[in-house]
Amino acid sequence: MRVVERLRRLAQRYPALVALLAQLLATAMLAAIVLLANAVAGWRFGWLTAGLLQGLMAASIGRWLGLSRWWWWLNLAFVPALLAFGGAPLPSWVFLLAFVLLLLLNWNSFTERVPLYLTGAQGTQLLAEIVAQQPTVLRFVDLGCGPGGPLLALARQFPQGQFVGVETAPLSFLLAWMRSLTQRNCRIRYQSLWRTDLAEFNLVYCFLSPAPMADLWQKACKEMQPGTLLVSNTFGVPDVPADQQLKLNDWRDSSLLLWRIPS
Numbered sequence: 001m002r003v004v005e006r007l008r009r010l011a012q013r014y015p016a017l018v019a020l021l022a023q024l025l026a027t028a029m030l031a032a033i034v035l036l037a038n039a040v041a042g043w044r045f046g047w048l049t050a051g052l053l054q055g056l057m058a059a060s061i062g063r064w065l066g067l068s069r070w071w072w073w074l075n076l077a078f079v080p081a082l083l084a085f086g087g088a089p090l091p092s093w094v095f096l097l098a099f100v101l102l103l104l105l106n107w108n109s110f111t112e113r114v115p116l117y118l119t120g121a122q123g124t125q126l127l128a129e130i131v132a133q134q135p136t137v138l139r140f141v142d143l144g145c146g147p148g149g150p151l152l153a154l155a156r157q158f159p160q161g162q163f164v165g166v167e168t169a170p171l172s173f174l175l176a177w178m179r180s181l182t183q184r185n186c187r188i189r190y191q192s193l194w195r196t197d198l199a200e201f202n203l204v205y206c207f208l209s210p211a212p213m214a215d216l217w218q219k220a221c222k223e224m225q226p227g228t229l230l231v232s233n234t235f236g237v238p239d240v241p242a243d244q245q246l247k248l249n250d251w252r253d254s255s256l257l258l259w260r261i262p263s
C-alpha cells in the first residue's frame with residue numbers, strides 16, 4: 001500500500017507520468033487477459049474490443065492512483081482512438097493541437113512544479129462552510145484558480161463577497177475568464193500568484209503542490225492582515241502546523257489546512 005500512496009502523491013505533481021504508468025499497466029493486464037482467454041476458452045478479441053477494455057482498465061487504474069476526472073476520459077480514449085484512427089489519414093496538426101492544449105493547461109508544471117488538478121465537490125462544500133463563518137465582508141482569492149470551478153461556485157453562493165482568481169496557464173485562464181463574465185462579483189486576472197498583493201484579501205485559498213508552500217507562507221505573513229485566513233487544500237507548510245485541519249473524507253483522504261495569520 002505504501003507504493004500506492006507514493007504513486008498517489010506522484011499523481012498530484014506529475015499526472016502525465018502516472019497516466020503513462022496506468023496505460024502501461026492496463027496494456028500488460030490486457031495482454032494477460034487475451035492470452036488466458038485464448039488458452040482457456042479459445043476466445044479471440046477484436047482490435048476495438050481489446051482497445052476498449054484496455055481504455056477502461058487504464059482509466060480505472062489512473063483514477064485509483066489519484067488522477068483527476070478529466071484524465072479518466074483521456075486514459076479511456078487514448079488506445080481506442082489510436083486503434084480507430086491508426087489507419088486513417090489523420091493530419092499531424094491534430095496531434096500537435098492535442099499537445100498544445102495539454103501544454104496550455106499545464107503551463108506551470110515545469111516552472112512552478114504545480115500541475116492542474118481540481119478541487120472536488122466536497123472541497124468546495126467545505127470551503128463554502130468556511131466562507132459562511134467569516135464575520136466580515138469577504139474578499140476571497142484563489143491563487144492558481146485553474147478553470148475556476150470552485151471559485152465560481154462560491155461567488156454564486158455568496159453574492160455579497162468579492163471573488164478573485166489569478167492564473168497563468170493560458171487555457172485555464174481563458175476558460176475561467178469566460179466563465180466569470182456573467183458573475184458580477186468574480187474577477188479573473190492573468191497574473192502570477194507571486195505578483196498578487198495578498199493584502200487585498202481576508203481569505204486566501206490555494207491548491208498547489210508542496211513546492212511553493214514555504215515561500216507562500218512567507219509571502220502571506222508579510223502581506224496579509226493579522227487574523228485573516230490562509231487555506232491550503234492538501235499541502236502543508238514545512239515546520240508550520242496548521243491551526244485547524246478539516247478532513248475531506250474523499251478517496252485521497254485529503255484535508256483543508258487553515259492558518260490564521262499571526263500578528
Ligand SMILES: C[S@@+](CC[C@H](N)C(=O)[O-])C[C@H]1O[C@@H](n2cnc3c(N)ncnc32)[C@H](O)[C@@H]1O
Pocket residue numbers: 105106107108112114115116117118119142143144145146147148149150166167168169172191192193194206207208
Ligand atoms: C492544482 S490546480 C488548482 C486549480 C483550482 N484552484 C482548484 O482548486 O480547482 C493549481 C493551479 O495553479 C496554477 N498556478 C501554478 N503556479 C501559478 C502561479 N505562479 N501563478 C498563478 N497560477 C499558478 C496552475 O496553472 C493550476 O491551474
